Amino acid sequence: MIDLLANLQPIVLIVMLILMYCIENVLPYLNPPANKKRHYSRNFVISLISFLINALLGTLVVMVVELTAENHWGLLNHLQLPLPVQLLAGILLFDLGSYLTHNLQHKVPFFWRFHRIHHSDNHLNVSSSLRFHPVDVIVSQFIYQCIGVILIGMPITAFVIYGSIAIPLLILQHSNVRFPRGFERFASLVFATPGWHKIHHSSEQKETDSHYGDVFTFWDRIFGTWGHKQPHEIEYGLKEFNREEHHRVAHLLVSPFKSRKTTDPE
Ligand SMILES: [Zn+2]
Numbered sequence: 001m002i003d004l005l006a007n008l009q010p011i012v013l014i015v016m017l018i019l020m021y022c023i024e025n026v027l028p029y030l031n032p033p034a035n036k037k038r039h040y041s042r043n044f045v046i047s048l049i050s051f052l053i054n055a056l057l058g059t060l061v062v063m064v065v066e067l068t069a070e071n072h073w074g075l076l077n078h079l080q081l082p083l084p085v086q087l088l089a090g091i092l093l094f095d096l097g098s099y100l101t102h103n104l105q106h107k108v109p110f111f112w113r114f115h116r117i118h119h120s121d122n123h124l125n126v127s128s129s130l131r132f133h134p135v136d137v138i139v140s141q142f143i144y145q146c147i148g149v150i151l152i153g154m155p156i157t158a159f160v161i162y163g164s165i166a167i168p169l170l171i172l173q174h175s176n177v178r179f180p181r182g183f184e185r186f187a188s189l190v191f192a193t194p195g196w197h198k199i200h201h202s203s204e205q206k207e208t209d210s211h212y213g214d215v216f217t218f219w220d221r222i223f224g225t226w227g228h229k230q231p232h233e234i235e236y237g238l239k240e241f242n243r244e245e246h247h248r249v250a251h252l253l254v255s256p257f258k259s260r261k262t263t264d265p266e
Contacts, residue, residue: 006062006160009167010055016168020126020175029178030232033123043127045249046117050132057142064146065159074153090158091165092216097148099219101140102212111139113256119208120246122237124201125176133256166215173197178231192217198231203239 024032033039068074075093076086105115114136121128132140149159172179173194184195192213200211210225220226245251 002157002160005164009160009163012164013051013167013171016171017126017129020171020177024125024176027177028125029176030124032125032176039123039125039247040127042247042249042252043121043131046132046252047127047130049134050130050137053134053137054130054141057138061142061145061149062159065149065154065156068149068153069156072153073150075151076153076155078153086155087158087161090152090154091162092218093152094148094154094158094162095213095215096219097144097152098140098214099212099223101144101148102214103225105136105140106209106212111136114139116238116241117252117256119201120238120241120252121201122203122235122241123176124174124198124236126171126174128201129171129174131252133253135256162215169215188217190216190218192220195231196226198234198236199227199229201236202229202234203237204235207234208238 068077072078076090079086081089105111114133117133118128118131118136121131148154169192173192174197175194177194179194184193187193188196192211192215196211196213196217199207202208207227207229210227211220212225213220217226241247246255
């Protein structure tokens with residue numbers, strides 16, 4: 001069952017991308033960008049790179065999960081917990097680690113240089129879901145996941161369940177689709193819903209540096225990194241990516257390696 005769930009994840013990702021693309025083109029929530037095709041195609045190139053790196057590194061992370069179980073590494077392998085409690089603790093702790101890593105991606109200037117490529121998109125839609133710089137993917141998807149899995153003693157089942165929640169949620173969070181207000185209000189008590197996550201893409205730094213949770217909203221609530229806003233009240237993107245040329249694929253890939261004074265394209 002767990003093997004099946006793990007094997008289905010890439011298929012679920014692709015089906016969700018296609019499904020939400022269709023919905024947001026029939027019933028868009030906010031106005032699409034002036035040049036929608038160019039926006040989609042640029043993000044598609046970045047997404048394809050990040051998808052391939054993710055797939056490659058994902059195989060290595062799975063090896064680390066298996067090694068952790070075989071060698072009884074990490075916290076949960078040293079606690080005698082009933083299986084359901086162990087799985088729930090694994091999922092919650094892994095999401096807490098992801099929340100803390102996301103904080104570092106914003107607060108450490110070196111990490112932010114790469115992570116801001118995801119935040120630079122000033123029109124959120126399904127194509128923004130995987131708009132991550134390759135180095136950002138390595139930091140959040142690989143380095144953190146390996147360290148988190150080993151420290152937590154992440155059970156394989158918990159790792160697969162977490163991915164099966166996080167992947168579809170990632171697509172929903174970025175799609176340009178309106179979800180019912182009642183759903184947002186109640187679901188966001190537990191989950192980082194699309195409306196909740198979109199505040200994280202605000203161009204206002206106070207809001208950019210909030211709503212860090214990937215799957216659950218508990219951590220933002222506990223650490224006070226959240227607020228109230230609706231997606232239509234938000235201006236997306238980053239002020240330093242305010243020109244059309246800033247969103248070219250080459251610029252997005254190269255700009256983190258340039259000094260701040262020379263981040264404008266030639
Ligand atoms: Zn972020």
